[in-house]
Amino acid sequence: MELYFQEHGIDREGESQRAATRQSNLLRFASALATLHSAEGAEPQRMMEHVHALQADLIDTETEVSGTPPASKKVIANLPYINVKRNGSGQLPTCPICTDQFELQEQARQLPCGHIFHSDCIVPWLKQHCTCPMCRKELPTDDREYEEEKTRALQEEAASYMRSQMFS
Template sequence: MRGAPRVPPASKQVVANLPVIMITEEVLKELGEDADCCICKENLVVNDKMQELPCKHAFHPPSLKPWLDEHNSCPICRHELQTDDHVYENWKEREKEAEEDRKRAANAI
């Protein structure tokens, strides 16, 4: 396989298990009056349901699912979720190990 393969969609089970949080007045004050979902660009309002990724960024669930199907990463920090594609997950693990080997080799010099 040459280069990085196309990232498959996020695991349906992983997405289904993402926590759903409710926007409160306090959260909205903290985020600021112009806070929006960076996928759909709708302004956040009190009682909005948001789905939170492991990186702690949150998005409207109807916007997040299609985004993760196409990109499988947080639109803000690019944190990637687990997929159901075992070949891709194995490739990702091998790449991580190879990167650690390269860092060790560079530090040994």
């Protein structure tokens, strides 16, 4: 199984290191907040700067750790297979992940955005990310919280747009 992770560029040690970095940043952040709470005089200003720097580190670490969740297992299983054809200029397309040229009539997996990939290339990607590696169009996930947050963000964006149209 370890060979699989190596072949697909899955860095399992990097995950544990990022988690340790995140935990370290959280502890430093909590310590800085405790110190800030008990500080007097000009000290709070300097401590606030330190807290803001730690907060930025935490946000960066959290973004690296979380990213987008994997695509839905059902979506991955139901990706259509297509037979590769020559493009408009008579060339055979290449898989954007491995950069190997497809064979004529070779079966490829097509994402909803239209991009095509070798199945062995795109499936491991989608098991880690819910986006097309070319255009970043998102696919549905099995992560209910992530989907709810996306819906909430879209609703807020629509409401903001409506408010801006009402008062302009």
